[in-house]
Amino acid sequence: MSVASVTPRGPKPGRLTLGRFGLYAFLISAALFFSVPLYVMIVTSLKTMPEIRAGGIFSLPQGLDLSAWKTAWSGACAGTECAGVQAGFWNSVRITLPAVAISVLVGAVNGYALSFWRPRGGTLMFGLLMAGALVPYQVFLYPLVRWFATGHLYNSLPGIVLVHILFGLPLVTLLFRNYFVTIPEELFKASRLDGAGFWRIFAEIMLPMSVPMLVVAAMMQFTGIWNDFLLGLVFAGRENLPMTVQLNNIVNTTTGERLYNVNMAATILTALVPLVIYFVSGRWFVRGIAAGAVKG
Amino acid sequence: MKHRIKRSLMPFGALLPTWLAVVLVYIGAMVWTLRLSFTNSRIFPTDHYVGFAQYEKLLSSSKWMAAAGNLVVFGVLYIAGCLVIGFLLAAALDRQVRFESLFRTIFLYPYAMSFVVTGLIWQWLMNPLLGVQASVQAWGWSGFSFDLLSSRELAIYGVVIAGVWQGAGLVMVMMLAGMRGIDTEQWRAARIDGIPVWRTYVSVVLPQLGPALAAVSTILTMGVIKTYDLVVAITNGGPGTATEVPAKFIMDNLFQRQNLGLATAAAVMLLMSVLIVVAPFRFVSSMRARRKAGVL
Amino acid sequence: MKLASLLLAGVAFAATTGMAAAEDLKAEVFTSWTTGGELKAADAIKQAFEARGGTWETSSVAGFENANAAFQNRMMAGDPPAAKQVVIGMEQREYIDGGLYMPITKVAEAGHWADVMPKAIYDNVTFDGEVYEVPTGIHGESWMFYSMAAFKKAGIEAAPADWDSFFADMDKLKAAGLTPIAWGGQSWQETKVFNMILLSQVGLDGFRKIYIDRDAAAIKSEGVRKTLEIFGKLRGYIDEGAAGRNWNDATAMVIKGTAGVQFMGDWAKGEFSNAGETAGVDYGCALAPASPGMIYIGDAFAFPNLKGAEAAQDLLAEVVMDPKVQVAFSLAKGSIPVRTDVDTSQFDVCTQQAITLMNDGKIVPEHAITLTLEQTGMLTDFVGDFFSNPEADLDDAMESFAEVFE
Numbered sequence: 002m003s004v005a006s007v008t009p010r011g012p013k014p015g016r017l018t019l020g021r022f023g024l025y026a027f028l029i030s031a032a033l034f035f036s037v038p039l040y041v042m043i044v045t046s047l048k049t050m051p052e053i054r055a056g057g058i059f060s061l062p063q064g065l066d067l068s069a070w071k072t073a074w075s076g077a078c079a080g081t082e083c084a085g086v087q088a089g090f091w092n093s094v095r096i097t098l099p100a101v102a103i104s105v106l107v108g109a110v111n112g113y114a115l116s117f118w119r120p121r122g123g124t125l126m127f128g129l130l131m132a133g134a135l136v137p138y139q140v141f142l143y144p145l146v147r148w149f150a151t152g153h154l155y156n157s158l159p160g161i162v163l164v165h166i167l168f169g170l171p172l173v174t175l176l177f178r179n180y181f182v183t184i185p186e187e188l189f190k191a192s193r194l195d196g197a198g199f200w201r202i203f204a205e206i207m208l209p210m211s212v213p214m215l216v217v218a219a220m221m222q223f224t225g226i227w228n229d230f231l232l233g234l235v236f237a238g239r240e241n242l243p244m245t246v247q248l249n250n251i252v253n254t255t256t257g258e259r260l261y262n263v264n265m266a267a268t269i270l271t272a273l274v275p276l277v278i279y280f281v282s283g284r285w286f287v288r289g290i291a292a293g294a295v296k297g
Numbered sequence: 298m299k300h301r302i303k304r305s306l307m308p309f310g311a312l313l314p315t316w317l318a319v320v321l322v323y324i325g326a327m328v329w330t331l332r333l334s335f336t337n338s339r340i341f342p343t344d345h346y347v348g349f350a351q352y353e354k355l356l357s358s359s360k361w362m363a364a365a366g367n368l369v370v371f372g373v374l375y376i377a378g379c380l381v382i383g384f385l386l387a388a389a390l391d392r393q394v395r396f397e398s399l400f401r402t403i404f405l406y407p408y409a410m411s412f413v414v415t416g417l418i419w420q421w422l423m424n425p426l427l428g429v430q431a432s433v434q435a436w437g438w439s440g441f442s443f444d445l446l447s448s449r450e451l452a453i454y455g456v457v458i459a460g461v462w463q464g465a466g467l468v469m470v471m472m473l474a475g476m477r478g479i480d481t482e483q484w485r486a487a488r489i490d491g492i493p494v495w496r497t498y499v500s501v502v503l504p505q506l507g508p509a510l511a512a513v514s515t516i517l518t519m520g521v522i523k524t525y526d527l528v529v530a531i532t533n534g535g536p537g538t539a540t541e542v543p544a545k546f547i548m549d550n551l552f553q554r555q556n557l558g559l560a561t562a563a564a565v566m567l568l569m570s571v572l573i574v575v576a577p578f579r580f581v582s583s584m585r586a587r588r589k590a591g592v593l
Numbered sequence: 594m595k596l597a598s599l600l601l602a603g604v605a606f607a608a609t610t611g612m613a614a615a616e617d618l619k620a621e622v623f624t625s626w627t628t629g630g631e632l633k634a635a636d637a638i639k640q641a642f643e644a645r646g647g648t649w650e651t652s653s654v655a656g657f658e659n660a661n662a663a664f665q666n667r668m669m670a671g672d673p674p675a676a677k678q679v680v681i682g683m684e685q686r687e688y689i690d691g692g693l694y695m696p697i698t699k700v701a702e703a704g705h706w707a708d709v710m711p712k713a714i715y716d717n718v719t720f721d722g723e724v725y726e727v728p729t730g731i732h733g734e735s736w737m738f739y740s741m742a743a744f745k746k747a748g749i750e751a752a753p754a755d756w757d758s759f760f761a762d763m764d765k766l767k768a769a770g771l772t773p774i775a776w777g778g779q780s781w782q783e784t785k786v787f788n789m790i791l792l793s794q795v796g797l798d799g800f801r802k803i804y805i806d807r808d809a810a811a812i813k814s815e816g817v818r819k820t821l822e823i824f825g826k827l828r829g830y831i832d833e834g835a836a837g838r839n840w841n842d843a844t845a846m847v848i849k850g851t852a853g854v855q856f857m858g859d860w861a862k863g864e865f866s867n868a869g870e871t872a873g874v875d876y877g878c879a880l881a882p883a884s885p886g887m888i889y890i891g892d893a894f895a896f897p898n899l900k901g902a903e904a905a906q907d908l909l910a911e912v913v914m915d916p917k918v919q920v921a922f923s924l925a926k927g928s929i930p931v932r933t934d935v936d937t938s939q940f941d942v943c944t945q946q947a948i949t950l951m952n953d954g955k956i957v958p959e960h961a962i963t964l965t966l967e968q969t970g971m972l973t974d975f976v977g978d979f980f981s982n983p984e985a986d987l988d989d990a991m992e993s994f995a996e997v998f999e
Binding site for chain 2: 123
């Protein structure tokens with residue numbers, strides 16, 4: 002990423018001062034700490050079961066055995082079908098994309114309306130949402146299942162997407178409300194004096210300014226929905242079961258045999274899409290987008 | 298005249314879908330939950346009211362009391378740990394380092410992984426015979442001890458460590474997004490005034506992150522209340538009730554012990570206690586945030 | 594037996610011809626079986642079911658908590674599967690009392706289940722005179738698996754027959770530098786060990802008095818105190834990494850020979866055979882010391898009320914009890930067929946021993962079959978709490994144990 006031109010600040014990279022050295026030392030040691038579990042997962046996934054039983058969770062595998070990965074992707078059994086985690090991949094995509102897009106957009110609108118327009122009852126609504134988020138969502142399943150069954154939304158793709166949007170509301174609303182609060186009100190007032198309406202201010206001024214928060218909200222929603230297991234299991238129906246249902250069936254047996262190498266590979270494979278998103282989202286994490294918009 | 302009405306109705310109209318969700322789903326489900334908590338419902342809801350019997354049962358349950366106590370310890374340490382480490386990581390990454398995307402992904406990946414398996418990894422890492430302790434001792438430091446999970450007193454700290462590992466990356470991303478929203482002018486000014494970088498972060502950047510911090514803290518609080526997977530995967534509440542948490546208590550009674558009445562009573566109790574603790578704090582911090590942002 | 598299978602075939606024929614199209618014999622089967630042996634076992638039922646004209650659809654969710662959550666919500670939505678894998682006994686009581694399951698008494702009568710099943714198990718699947726569940730097999734769960742290599746190294750000749758010699762042997766293992774007991778530090782596993790000791794101290798009748806009759810005197814008897822004493826003593830023979838350990842990780846310790854014994858249900862044999870070990874050669878199986886019999890847990894199918902699925906449900910119930918299916922299922926799963934009239938020659942030494950015990954009536958159901966789910970949970974909490982607290986007072990523990998049954 003070359004963002005240096007937009008960001009005139011701090012020492013230039015490449016000049017290795019003591020401070021920079023300390024900075025990298027901190028980052029690298031933190032990265033090492035964070036990576037330890039991943040390292041264990043990867044080496045375990047490359048071992049054979051006898052090697053794993055022999056112990057030594059940090060030891061390197063004796064050979065490069067990729068069979069666990071292959072099994073995890075397309076061969077591991079879940080039920081009497083042995084198709085690995087890939088079976089639910091497209092279902093996960095079909096559930097996650099619309100749910101993320103809609104909920105982030107709704108969150109942005111909510112945050113914008115609550116922060117700048119402050120309609121009557123807005124604070125109450127926000128408070129209720131926050132309170133709702135403090136109840137473990139499993140408690141809400143029963144009534145929701147009933148309502149969905151009555152409304153013919155149960156066991157359908159729109160149904161599961163709607164469930165994710167509903168449960169995501171507190172989070173996205175909170176994120177955007179607290180983000181827009183930091184944007185100077187003068188900017189909003191000026192636009193209103195220019196005669197811009199609710200949606201125009203939102204689309205032309207506020208949305209472009211909230212790119213970093215859009216990215217964060219999308220990331221969080223994506224991760225949450227992609228990793229959801231219980232809601233998908235209950236609401237999606239047999240045709241739309243997400244990847245995590247297969248993952249659970251592979252890793253979560255009680256009295257069956259546990260193939261740790263396959264479990265590790267399946268877990269990493271299931272997490273790959275969010276991981277790629279984390280990696281490429283960097284280009285939007287750029288200083289100055291919001292600040293620049295304020296000035297312009 | 299017409300124009301004016303449209304303008305004042307629009308924000309309300311934009312919030313309407315969320316209002317609907319709040320009233321129908323959140324309030325509806327909460328009322329439903331409250332009602333059931335006064336019944337002796339077992340697997341299905343009944344109308345057999347038993348007054349406060351479920352609450353009395355709850356308060357006399359040593360398991361619930363242990364769970365509530367653990368939640369406080371876990372919550373405080375987890376939130377503090379995530380905030381401190383997340384902020385430090387964000388500040389470090391904000392210093393325009395090389396491989397920022399890589400570092401960011403490393404700090405964030407735990408958030409993307411199913412805890413069923415990463416929990417097992419932590420269980421291994423903290424196992425005195427398999428994990429970190431065994432390795433460090435093998436390198437020659439024979440007195441080294443890292444054996445949290447077998448102890449009734451220390452196990453909860455083991456859960457905290459794994460929790461912070463999972464949650465700190467999220468705080469980092471949100472802080473980073475906030476930092477990138479700060480006007481570059483302020484950086485320039487601070488540099489001209491000769492203020493050291495670390496002080497700029499503490500006294501210029503941190504105060505401006507107020508709303509973002511509030512959002513992060515709220516999200517972490519929601520996470521703490523709902524902590525379930527983490528505990529199930531690492532300790533399953535043990536040894537004894539040393540790491541029992543309310544969400545697990547609720548889930549157990551909901552789906553394992555078929556005691557809907559007790560589960561809903563626990564959910565109500567949890568919500569009430571959190572509101573009593575959090576509400577005043579939230580109120581003050583949001584007022585302060587608004588004032589600072591010039592909204593009030 | 595011949596007559597029975599003839600009859601079965603006859604009923605099946607009637608059912609298939611009556612319903613004609615395979616469409617009508619479609620059954621969605623909801624199980625928690627998702628891995629290796631479990632799948633092969635389920636497949637044995639599936640094959641037989643489809644050979645008789647049924648169409649089998651699998652819905653599997655691993656982990657009991659997850660499976661229950663999904664299933665309960667589907668029942669709530671009025672969208673049940675045709676068959677649900679359940680634990681025999683009290684687990685499904687609420688559903689049955691609520692009239693949500695279809696009785697299969699007719700199938701049971703036509704197949705003479707009462708004559709071919711041990712009475713204890715037949716009672717477990719009968720509720721108020723109606724049969725609601727068809728058992729797929731039972732698991733013996735009061736086993737002590739031991740490593741031949743470890744025993745040899747410590748100079749132990751044979752599996753200990755009583756608790757005194759057990760502790761003497763454990764001391765020998767310790768002296769040989771081995772971990773005496775491969776302990777799975779999760780309370781559900783600990784509860785199984787507790788039950789094994791309890792059975793050895795109060796006997797088959799005492800065990801039934803406590804867990805089936807909830808007899809106050811038996812619950813407070815000296816045998817329970819002795820049980821807690823022995824159980825507590827085990828704390829001194831486990832390694833420091835036992836907390837939270839999965840049972841299969843404990844089994845791996847026995848396979849490696851670094852630990853002497855593991856107390857576990859017969860499903861642990863799957864781990865041994867996956868590691869290429871043979872019962873009676875590389876590892877031994879014996880009932881827990883001083884056991885007068887065996888504790889069992891059993892899986893079954895129950896059939897939620899579902900319009901249009903009745904024929905498929907009846908057929909599935911018949912198929913599960915088919916002698917060949919019973920044998921094939923248990924061979925794959927490591928369990929024990931519930932029929933006393935099947936060919937047992939293909940089973941390993943451990944299962945043979947279990948079958949003899951079953952046929953002699955020397956079996957008792959574990960607590961989960963006879964207690965309510967809430968009591969089961971309380972018992973698990975009690976045992977986990979007691980074991981993890983070396984300072985636990987015996988009198989207090991006796992009281993807490995009694996509270997489970999109130």
